[in-house]
Amino acid sequence: MTVTVRTEGVGPSAVFALPWLVADELGYFAEENVAVEFVQNRAEQKLTEPVADHELVDSIRNHVPFEEGQVDLYRACEWGQIRRAHDSRRGARIIGKRSSVAVMALMAAPGSKYIYPQTLANAPVAVSFHNGNHYAAIQMLEGFLEADEIKTVGYHTLDGYRAVQSGEAAAVALSEPWITLAEKQGFQKVIETHYAGLELVAPDFDRAVYAACNRAVNRAVAALGRDKRPYLHYLIDSLPEVFAGEVTPDDFHLPRLRYVPPEPYTRLEFEKAYAWMRRWGLIEPGARYEDLVVEDAQTDAVH
Template sequence: MKGKDCRKRKIGFLLAMILALTLLAGCGQEKAKEEGTGPKPIKIAVLPVEDTMPMLVAKEKGYFAEEQLQVELVNFQSPVEQSNGMQSGEMDGMQTDMIVAALLKDSGLDLRITSITLGVTPQEGRFAILASPQSNINSLEDLKGKNIGISYNSIIEYVTDGLLTAGGIDPAEVKKTAIPKIPVRMEMLFSNQIDAIVVPDPLVSFAEHQGAKVIAQDTEKNLSQNVLFFTQKTIEENRDGVEAFYRAYRKAVDDLNDHPEDFRTLLVENINIPEPIADAYQLQHYPQPQVPGQTDVQNILDWMNKKALLKNDLKYQDLVQEIKTP
């Protein structure tokens, strides 16, 4: 009996210690919040595109909450609205592409690209040149002298030039036509008002489903990378928050890559996936957070300088900063 009583006392003591430690940790977190020493809330400007998924998963699974971090994803419907929202000073970070990031940096917004969200490998974040089912265009050679619908001075034009050049075609040999709104671009393709267009997935997959021909795509050589940046002010004044963000982000990436079908509903509800392909569309493979390489960034900057899009002589270190999470 004495042995049993002793064991009970030990178990009781251990339970009391666990409870005390739990309460102490909770008090510490509350005190940190009161004193402003914990991570501050983070507000990120996003679009309804696939590279937002790890952030959506981190919120849904409670990974941000586990880090005692409040993250608000502010949705915009166009890159122009998103950039304007970022320049308002109300956002801490933004999900975008490297050309937009460089343009914002050049305009005076002090930012640092902290990770690639899609595009570490060529298979992630596909872009393609498409021709309509009725056209006689079947190769890059057939595009000479033809009209290609794009958006000027954008990642779309950068990918277009890269795909043409890789196929031995001088971009000057095609007629680029500005069609900024992607839905209009798609409509014009299928009504044969334009010879070809350039769009990203999931619209590439949708166009294929509708019979469009993929003339070239960036799945062998990496041309496009979507990125996430934070303002330098946020990185300096809320370093704990940014590090907590990426710890949660890493867990979400693992979940997405290990069990993609678990998140199809979340994808369909939050990302612009055309309804006819929603059930069959293959979810992306997502990279763990990592900064873009110097060559990829320099290629973008060289292209932008060639087109006289930048006023300042931007360097890799002006744009990129790695966040190491403890």
């Protein structure tokens, strides 16, 4: 009997879902009797202008289909998924670490004065609040600047990109394939990092189905390790239509794209990430590992 799993993987989510997309393309899910439906994420809250206060932005705004029951599982950054598991009205739970080790870079306009982290002191940095580029931007800059010198401002990614081009923002936090696009268009990189992510599932998601998905994803990770180039079209196609034809597979710096087998999410990892979020006022007090994480899935993944 084939089981259907609905997950994000279209549009901006493609870079984080690449092993899933590859596993589907190569038939690995079918061999596990899993049919995967890839869904476009959707936002209800519209940001019509830059937002200075992250408290005004809904942490789940880009993942409405999951809350509505149209998606069973999706992946995003570690910090954002902790916050969404806490905020979820559906009762989302963290089931494990995703296979995508994401990259994030702060990119400034060509020829601008923003050329290393200290030059961004008190300068507006465009981020998407409660997504990986928001949290990663803070973590990249806190090693160089005082907390009150870090000025993140909320934009949609395309708007943040345009804000740097117009001089409205000093830098924008970008993941792939946006980094490759920005480099090709002459942007200068201020700093870059990699970070882990997590997968959230519906409260009744079948653990055996998740194990089957991970077996398929593990095989896709191995395929990507052999050669990523045949699958870069998924990333290129995720860029807005206005950039059609701007990026080719040859433009990517392949070592920047990192994919690993999914792993359990430990209590220690949660406690460290949660404590950092509390220091920055990015989540309310009182969240507990046992309330937000599917603990038996972590045990199953270890044995």
